[in-house]
Amino acid sequence: xxxxxxxxxxxxxxxxxxxxxxxxxxxxxxxxxxxxxxxxxxxxxxxxxxxxxxxxxxxxxxxxxxxxxxxxxxxxxxxxxxxxxxxxxxxxxxxxxxxxxxxxxxxx
Amino acid sequence: xxxxxxxxxxxxxxxxxxxxxxxxxxxxxxxxxxxxxxxxxxxxxxxxxxxxxxxxxxxxxxxxxxxxxxxxxxxxxxxxxxxxxxxxxxxxxxxxxxxxxxxxxxxxxxxxxxx
Numbered sequence: 001x002x003x004x005x006x007x008x009x010x011x012x013x014x015x016x017x018x019x020x021x022x023x024x025x026x027x028x029x030x031x032x033x034x035x036x037x038x039x040x041x042x043x044x045x046x047x048x049x050x051x052x053x054x055x056x057x058x059x060x061x062x063x064x065x066x067x068x069x070x071x072x073x074x075x076x077x078x079x080x081x082x083x084x085x086x087x088x089x090x091x092x093x094x095x096x097x098x099x100x101x102x103x104x105x106x107x108x
Numbered sequence: 109x110x111x112x113x114x115x116x117x118x119x120x121x122x123x124x125x126x127x128x129x130x131x132x133x134x135x136x137x138x139x140x141x142x143x144x145x146x147x148x149x150x151x152x153x154x155x156x157x158x159x160x161x162x163x164x165x166x167x168x169x170x171x172x173x174x175x176x177x178x179x180x181x182x183x184x185x186x187x188x189x190x191x192x193x194x195x196x197x198x199x200x201x202x203x204x205x206x207x208x209x210x211x212x213x214x215x216x217x218x219x220x221x222x223x
Contacts, residue, residue: 032209043111044198044214051209086151092209094141094202095164098151 002027004087004099012105013077021072021102023087031089033063033070034096038084047072047085057081077106110134112201112215120221126187129218133180133201139163140182141212142174145196154197157182158204186220194222 003026013019025033033050048056050063050070059074070087084103090096113132121127133140141164142154153166157176174184180201186193196219200212 043216044200046211049211090209093164094139094156094158094204094209094212095153095166096141096143096151096212097153098143100150 002097004097006087006099006102008102010103014107015079016076019074019077021085023070023099025068025089027089031091034088035061035072036086036088079106079108082106112213114199114215114218118219121189122223123189125189128183128185129197131182131199134213137201137203138180139202139204141200142184143198145198189222191222195220
């Protein structure tokens with residue numbers, strides 16, 4: 001069965017601290033991995049995708065196929081990073097399997 | 109370019125009624141996917157339409173159905189509403205270019221409350 005686990009419901013850090021949002025997945029085949037973000041009162045939007053290997057807003061995500069993990073990291077959190085983050089594997093079927101989400105709260 | 113639009117934004121219905129939600133994709137996008145978001149189950153895939161055909165379906169009962177029109181606008185219908193159908197319904201559109209995965213752009217959602 002396809003499944004995504006985001007173990008932390010809430011992650012609270014102080015501004016300037018490193019952040020790591022964990023994601024583990026169980027998925028048949030070779031999915032593409034995505035992180036979506038939802039800021040307060042905004043739409044769900046794509047933050048980054050594994051295949052592009054980009055750093056977006058200072059965030060990077062490391063795919064570990066052996067551990068089937070795709071953790072999201074940022075070395076120095078900013079207050080504007082406070083949001084809900086969702087990990088989601090997907091494939092060419094355009095069916096995204098979302099994790100339960102992690103709320104990141106960055107305190108001043 | 110205008111984003112994905114969904115109408116209505118809020119709906120209140122009673123058990124047993126049916127409801128139709130509408131989604132207008134970004135101009136040029138031909139794929140529309142629907143998701144249900146609830147506090148208990150999170151974001152769950154309902155179905156995806158491309159070129160007026162349902163391409164994929166999630167694990168929802170037959171009361172949930174949809175369709176897509178020739179202009180790529182999509183509607184989803186829920187019949188015989190249950191209290192548990194109360195949720196935020198999101199649609200997402202994409203170019204769906206052959207051979208690669210294209211980003212999905214989400215709408216603001218329709219908040220359905222079933223009393």
